[in-house]
Amino acid sequence: MGVMRFQILPAETLNDWPEVHRAYITGFDRHVFPTQIEVEGNLIICQRPHSDSGKLHVAFPVEQYGRPVLNTTSLRERDEPYLLPLELARGKIAELRDQSSAWEIIHMEIPASFRQAEHQAFQLLARALSLQDDQEQCCRLACQALTAACHASDLLMKSYTDQRMAVCHRAPSNPPAPLGCALPWGEMNDNAQQMFCSTFQAAAIPIEWKRVEPVEGRYDWEVIDQLVDCCTDHRQLPRGGPLIDLGAGGLPNWLQQWEHDILNMQSFVCDWVETAVSRYQGRIRLWEVSAYGNTGGALALSEEHRLGLVARTLETASRNDDDAQLFIRVDQPWGDYQARGQHRLSPFQFVDAVIRSNLGLAGVNLEINVGYFPQGTLSRDMLSFSRLIDYWSTLGIQLHVTLAFPSSSTDDPLANRDLEVATPVWRKPCSEDVQAEWIETYVPLLMAKPAVTGVYWTHLSDVFPHRFPHAGLVRPDGTPKPAYEALRKQVNFGHG
Template identity: 80%
Template sequence: MGVMRFLVQPSELLDDWPEVHRAYVTGFDRHVFPTQVELEGNLVKCQRPHSDSGKLHVAFPVEQHGRPVLTTTSLREREEPYLLPLELARGKIAELRDQSSAWEIIRMEIPESYRVAERRAFQLLAQASAVQNDPDECCRIARRALTAACDASDVLLKSYTSQRIAVCHRAPSNPPASLGCGLPWGTLNEETKDLFCSTFQAAAIPIEWKRVEPVEGQYHWDIIDQLVDCCAEHRQLPRGGPLIDLGAGGLPQWLQPWEHDILNMQSFVCDWVETAVSRYQGRIRLWEVSAYGNSGGALAISEENRLGLVARTLETAGRNDDDAQLFIRIDQPWGDYQARGHHRLSPFQFVDAVVRSNLGLAGVNLEINVGYRPRGGSSRDMLSFSRLIDYWSMLGIQIHVTLAFPSDVHEDPNANQDLEVATPVWRRPCNEDVQAEWVETFVPLLMSKPAVTGVYWTHLTDAFPHQFPHAGLIRADGTPKPSFEALRSQLSFGTTQPATL
């Protein structure tokens, strides 16, 4: 058993810092170790199965930046505790220098304002390092260094985004990603339909097994047919699925008697995939075949069997439509759920295994939902998003990103009651303006990434049943939230023509 110890000053931080219990340690290969966090006074102890060097990841309060997930450099185990703010500042500055150097090599223009902010952060880090014999003073200065480093990070990433968007404008053959949104299981009124069609280039159509076939052998296609017809009429790119939802409650209830009979379950699953893909062959060319295979939760299906089901469904979909582009959805793509110790494969390893099987996987859809629990992610900064996309792009396949961010903290009667909004969510208390600000910050960055071919918002309106509380762009009364206009403005970054295949 390996143990890493971190001292936190001032100790009052621990009075309102629930995120510390979700801290985790990663190895040199980004693999997340099962991590158990214990508090002893103002000492944070992270226990894990191995004693190798590792990086601590934890959401930490930073002035003017909320509580982003920050990472230390690789640290060895030792008896003397590390000073946590100091190590987080060291890790953040190291990330910044590494990223800015990499971008400078490819001739990105590094703004002088970034260099000034980064130098200020490093000077504060040096001052903090010089007074480690006074933990209170060291941690106080280190927290100032963290604020300066996060300021520098924002400057660098905003400059990167604007330069990438400019490149896309100069090279029309490589436009920014298409902008899409999830449609509800229901009939939209004309006003909502007009808002959607005038804003988005792509649509995620909820062809979900438990909705289409709630009773074995009884299919309900009417709503799906209407949505597909609407996309065709307005020349929008439809993406169907997820056909198989391997998350908690994602499969039809009538399938439960076969949860321990994987062979029969595969037969049912493949029959459903064949039925759906064949019905819309030629009308839907982009399919999200499965979702949440990496994290699981559906019935009692093991990780190994989930991987097998994902492979079989891809094979079936490809066999029934060789022109289709097939995607799978991955949630919590940083892999922080592995800290609970229930998963052997990281999200990246899960998809890599599918890619290596040569089953025709065209891309991966990374679901990033910020501010939800128990199945959600903590706040992260633009640099973390950028590095995540760069890492996943090593697979050499398309990347779609599906986003969710709440506009309210209160109960949402139309949302999944197993999910709630975790507070604090981002830099300021959660409201509709903060949701719009988050959209304006992260969506342009994602659309500028070369590997990203689609950016989708999780669902359009809060008026219909949906998964994530208050994440819709339109209120339950049918009026748009500020985030809707924030997303509409992203069309100016690329072509205003609908995306087609």
């Protein structure tokens, strides 16, 4: 059993900091160790199965920046506790220097404002390091260094985004990623349809098994046919699926009788995939074959069984339409969920195993749901998003990103009752304006990343039943939120 201890001053910080219990430690390969967190006084005690060096990741309060997930540098175990703010400041500044140096090597222009802010952060860190005998003063200066480092990070990432977009505009052969959104299961009125078609270049069509075949052998294709026709009429790029939802409640209820008979279950699953792909062959060329195979929750399927089902469904889809581009979706792509110790494979390892099976996987859809619990992710800054995309791009396949962010923390009667908004979500309290500001901050960055070939919003409207509370771009009364206009601006900006 490995144990690492971190001290936090003032101790009152722990009084209103529930995110500390979601902290975890990663190894040199980014693998998340199962991590148990205990708080004793002003000490945070992290226990894990191994005693190797590691980085602590925790959502930490930073003035003006909310509670972004920050990480330390790689630390060894020792009897004396580490000062948490000091180690987080050291980790953030090291990350900034590493990234800015990497971009300098490829001749990216590093703005003077970043260098000034980074220098200020380093000076504050140096002062904190020199005052470790006065722990309260050391922690205070380290927190100031974190604020300065987060400001420097924003300056660097905004400069990167602007420079990447400028390159995209100069090179028509390398445009920004198209912007898409998931269509609702139901008939949209003329106003909603016009809003969708005038804004988005791509559409995620919810060809979901439990909706199309709620009773074994009885298919209802009417809604899907209408949505496919709508995309065809408006020349939008359709992406069908996910055909197989391996998350909790994602499969038809009638399939439960086969949950302990994996061979028969595979037969039913493959028959459904073959039916759906064959029906829309030539009309849908982009398929999201499965979703949530990495986290699971459907029936009693083990990680091994889920991986096998993902492979079989890809094989079936490829066999029935060899011209189709096949994707799978993973959620929580930073791998936070591994801290609970219930999963052996990281999300990256899960997808890598599928790629190595040589089944024709064209890409992966990274689902990032900020501010939701338990199936969401904590807030992170733009640099963390950028480094995540760079890491996943090493797989050499296309990346899609599907985003969700709430506009309110109140109850949402049409949302999944197992999900709630975990406040604070970002830098400011939850509101429609903050949702729009988040979109204006993160969506341009993702559209500018070379490996990203599609950025999607989780759902259009809160009028229809949906998964994530208050994540829609349209209010329940049918009027657009500020987030809708924010996304419209990104389409215009991204495509000149």
